[in-house]
Amino acid sequence: MTDTVPPQPKLRRALNVPLLTLYGLGVTVGAGIYVLVGATAAQAGPYAPVAFLLAAIVVAFTAFSYAELSTRYPVSAGEAAYVEAGFRKEWMTVGVGLAVAASGIISASAVTIGAASYLQPLTGLPVPVLTFAIVVVMGLIALWGITQSVLIAGIVTVIEVSGLAFVIYWGFGMAAPEGVPLVQMIPPLTGPHWMGVATASVLAFFAFVGFEDMANVAEEVKDPIHTMPRAIIATLVLASVIYFGVAAAVLYAVPLDVLGSSSAPLALVFAGAPEALQQGFGVVAVVATVNGVLIQMIMASRVLYGLGDRGHLPAAFASVTRTQTPLAATLFVAGLIMILTQTLPIAALAAWTSQVVLAIFVLVNVALIRIKHHGPPMGAYFRVPLVVPYLGLMTSALLLAVSFI
Incomplete structure (x- = not known):
């Protein structure tokens, strides 16, 4: 098995390391931590920050696998291209591509x-x-252009990360400590509580969904061999630090029973703050979560575009606008998101997303193992040791199994 030379991209290579990192942080940070801290705390109790650390470990091994594969195959519909190279089976290629798009849509x-x-x-x-209204506005922005879309997402990401830093400051420094003392957030080494932590880590994993989206805009990245690994690693490290700090601050400031039942958990940190501050953070939270919608919409449309461009889906999905963004694919994605938001609850959507992405991680790691075993290194790309995809495979499969318990 040998590497194939990717075709010349039709999309515009416009993303550098800062923009791509902001893109990854935008969907990773905005998508999970603003929404799911409460649900994670409901399952892990006072050990919710540890659940985020476990999820980060699972993600880390696979992130390095993505770093190599995205430089071997810097194209849209990245996971589909990786599985195609690793398995040489068209049905698997199409299935993985559709699963990736589905994960973004859900x-x-x-x-x-x-x-x-x-x-x-x-x-x-x-x-x-x-x-x-949110879906309509984000769909129009996604159609505007990749540079404009990601620049807007990058600016918003700076705002949302600043908002999370303020949550940490307020939770530890200003809010009344009505939650869990810091020392009680450290779990004993043994005990039944670890099953709750492991189960909660599946939800916490949803908060890390995003770094793999960067692989699906690789066709629009400048110098992908150097840009992709740096941006993927930077996104994972920054997100892990932010998540642990925010989860600990929220648990410290908010009673556990109140936190576990909230769909807007971070706002609870400011329950005793002046009304103007509460409203101001509410605006930041809206902007942050909306940013996650935009970036997932961009990702899913690029996957469908990539599959259409390679003949795996109808050619209409490969149509582009005058600003070189996928037209039919973006409209299709926006329509499905609109339907799901009106019919399913947030917890079910988050759990499904985690399960789909973990299954994709298993296949992507196996694909890299097969590529490394069956083909000599060709060309210049980022390389990881063979043990990395094996560890990515084992940790992803274990967390996937836990999600069905």
Whole structure:
């Protein structure tokens, strides 16, 4: 088995390391931590920060596998291309591509509901109306152009990360400590609590869904051999540090029983703050979660575009606008998100997303193992030791199994 030379890209190579890192942080940070801290705490109790660390470990091995594969095959529909190179089976290629697109669509639907939950107190409008409006606006931005879309997402990412830093500051420094003392967040080495932590790590894993999206815009990245690994690793490290800090601060400030039942958990940290501050953070939370919708929409449309461009889906999915963005694919993705937001709850959408992505991680790691075993290194690309995809395979498969218990 040998590497194939990827075709010349039709999309515009416009993304550098800072933009791509902001892209990854935008979907990773905005999608999960603003929405799912409460659900994670409901399962892991005072050990929710540890659940985020476990999820980060699972993600780390696979992230390095993606770093190599995205430089071997810097094209849209990245996971589909990786599985195609590793297995040489068209049905697997199409199946993985559609699964990746589905994960983005389901994830965007969950985050849309979270965004509407933060926005509802500020507007008084019903959540279904707000979800509809969010999807329409994000779809129009996604059609505008990749540089403009990612630049907007990057600016918003800076705002949302600043908001999370403020949550950490307020939770530890200003809010009344009504939650769990820090020392009680450290779990004993043995005991039944670890099953709850492991189960919660599946939800926490949803908060890390995003770094793999960078592989699906590789066709629009400048110098992918150097840019992709740096941006993927930077995204994972920054997200892990932010998640642990935010989860600990929220648990410290908010009673556990209140936190576990909230769909807008970070707002609870500011329950005793001045009204202007509460409303200000509500705006930041809306912007952050909406940003996650935009980036997942961009990712899913690129996957469908890539499959259409390679003849695996109808050619209509490969159509592009004058600004070189996928037209039919973006409209199709937006339509499906709209349907899901009106029919399914956020917890189910998050759990499904995690399961789909973990299954994809298993296949991607196996693909890299097969590529490394069956083909000599060809060309210049980022390389990881063979043990990395094996560890990525084992940890992803284990967490996937836990998700069905």
